[in-house]
Amino acid sequence: MRPDVNQIKEEIRQYSDLLQQLENEVYKVLIGQKHLYSRILIALLTNGHILLEGLPGLAKTTAIKTLSDCTNTKFQRIQFTPDLLPADLIGTQIYNPKDGDFSVKQGPIFANIVLADEINRAPAKVQSALLEAMQEHQVSIGEETFHLDQPFLVMATQNPIEQEGTYPLPEAQVDRFMLKVQVGYPNREEERKIMDRFTEEDDFSLKPILSKEDIFAMRNTIKKIYIDDKVKDYIVDLVFATREPEKFSSKGLLYPASELKVADHNAVDIPFGDLIENGASPRATIYLTLASKAVAFLEGRGYVTPQDVKNVAQNILGHRILITYEAEANEITSTDIVNILLREVPVP
Structure with a gap:
């Protein structure tokens, strides 16, 4: 049965003010990069992971961190390096000699929004550990399996593979990313605004605009949108x-x-x-x-x-x-x- 488009449109209109508030808050920090912002927002609202590729210094990390600061969710940033271990990502079991038993120490993957910074600098074992979390929304530590809280999104940045110290991501992992965005240089006018803003201010106080409930509600509305x-x-x-x-x-x-x-x-x-x-x-x-x-x-x-x-x-x-x-x-x-x-x- 064809859904009522007008009813869906009215439902969407309820979120217009909230989305405008979110954009205004994000652009207290972010300058330009409209395409980048919209793609990160699409990932957030459709439960999809996103991969941003570009040279260092193009606000990839800043864009993700800023949007996460504007949502009332748990955020973790993980800097991927060649010596990173899977346990540094998902956690590990720790032996307690007093009790003679093992306890689980959860890693930074246990968050709602995970920024995997410079993801292609980590070796294959770390990528494999991340793959299970991205696809199954769960991780295995020892013999135990832990489900990750919802929403759960991996927002990753990577440098072009020609850069020194980078590893090409496995095809299976690249396919898990819903979107990939190439991030380019700002134009001259945007560059001037960046110079002024970040040399005159250093305190960008952001307030959370979206709650988890808002995100879930928007996702349900998006699923209802009619497609011929x-x-x-x-x-x-x-x-x-x-x-x-x-x-x-x-x-x-x-x-x-x-x-x-x-x-x-x-x-x-x-x-x-x-x-x-x-x-x-x-x-x-x-x-x-x-x-x-x-x-x-x-x-x-x-x-x-x-x-x-x-x-x-x-x-x-x-x-x-x-x-x-x-x-x-x-x-x-x-x-x-x-x-x-x-x-x-x-x-x-």
């Missing part, structure tokens, strides 16, 4: 175009030679099948649907449009497409591939 069957089919088409690009036109989807970055006068259009090693997983379909609903929610609508899907497709699909050596040789990135998919896959 044609838009659902469009989402599935986008995901399947990363796996079976040959089925989307008579010649299959092609990467135009005119858009190749490598100068070659004899270049021809390249079939997408030669560029994509592995396409997006079913998680991409689920996350693309939820994120599109969240975009509609933040814009005050009770229904999803194809443009909502396009707005978040790059953040959902980009890190799930594994490119081939041929793509690398032609300097084609997964970002380039998603951009052409959005242009070529028919929109309802």
